[in-house]
Amino acid sequence: xxxxxxxxxxxxxxxxxxxxxxxxxxxxxxxxxxxxxxxxxxxxxxxxxxxxxxxxxxxxxxxxxxxxxxxxxxxxxxxxxxxxxxxxxxxxxxxxxxxxxxxxxxxxxxxxxxxxxxxxxxxxxxxxxxxxxxxxxxxxxxxxxxxxxxxxxxxxxxxxxxxxxxxxxxxxxxxxxxxxxxxxxxxxxxxxxxxxxxxxxxxxxxxxxxxxxxxxxxxxxxxxxxxxxxxxxxxxxxxxxxxxxxxxxxxxxxxxxxxxxxxxxxxxxxxxxxxxxxxxxxxxxxxxxxxxxxxxxxxxxxxxxxxxx
Numbered sequence: 001x002x003x004x005x006x007x008x009x010x011x012x013x014x015x016x017x018x019x020x021x022x023x024x025x026x027x028x029x030x031x032x033x034x035x036x037x038x039x040x041x042x043x044x045x046x047x048x049x050x051x052x053x054x055x056x057x058x059x060x061x062x063x064x065x066x067x068x069x070x071x072x073x074x075x076x077x078x079x080x081x082x083x084x085x086x087x088x089x090x091x092x093x094x095x096x097x098x099x100x101x102x103x104x105x106x107x108x109x110x111x112x113x114x115x116x117x118x119x120x121x122x123x124x125x126x127x128x129x130x131x132x133x134x135x136x137x138x139x140x141x142x143x144x145x146x147x148x149x150x151x152x153x154x155x156x157x158x159x160x161x162x163x164x165x166x167x168x169x170x171x172x173x174x175x176x177x178x179x180x181x182x183x184x185x186x187x188x189x190x191x192x193x194x195x196x197x198x199x200x201x202x203x204x205x206x207x208x209x210x211x212x213x214x215x216x217x218x219x220x221x222x223x224x225x226x227x228x229x230x231x232x233x234x235x236x237x238x239x240x241x242x243x244x245x246x247x248x249x250x251x252x253x254x255x256x257x258x259x260x261x262x263x264x265x266x267x268x269x270x271x272x273x274x275x276x277x278x279x280x281x282x283x284x285x286x287x288x289x290x291x292x293x294x295x296x297x298x299x300x301x302x303x304x305x306x307x308x309x
Contacts, residue, residue: 136267192246232286
């Protein structure tokens, strides 16, 4: 490959770490490659004082990077898969899904060792409606307050006492080498992670076969099957950051098991179910589970959330 391979990335510490890891893996597989990172500021990086649900939800952290891809200013983009909308712009595709990091949510707190041990009326910080709603489902007495900012900013606010606890993704802390900051891991069978949490999606132009070929060695089939089921579930629900939806899929041999969740903002009404299908039917599994939950009450929850948005 004669040209320099340009990776589009957000400028946060975590986004840069993820992109550097992809760059290192590509360099190891293709030592002849010239690879550089191009930092692109996204809407989500610019608006830090408003909840994500109020400013458009999904796509906030990828739109400008996708525009750079389509304009051929970069050749590929490294995203946290949970930030990627279910529908991609025409002309772009997910060329590779590397092996997944830990998909769980975690508690970071100086006040208690677990969510259950937090004091009465403790203040939880999170920018995620899904996390806030699930915390209230388990502990209705908690007070959930909006927490925005990059990972290091959110950790600092947990340390300085601005919140009694914050809920974050384990994957980001692992990738940054900050496992020691984690107070407790939240059981994914009880506290359902976000769609695609812990997974990366490497996006490229659909017609750039050279780049797709270079990325083939980074693709993990099991992770891709799990993420396909989760994203199909989200797409069928027509959901995004503005609604509390969770989905967690695991590959078990030749099958994929998917747990889907739709929960009201106050945590009082919860629809969840687990279904299993062969890996090659992961997309169908996600769609069918979404329809089942819609018929069992999720449609009412989603309508109420959208009415209040």
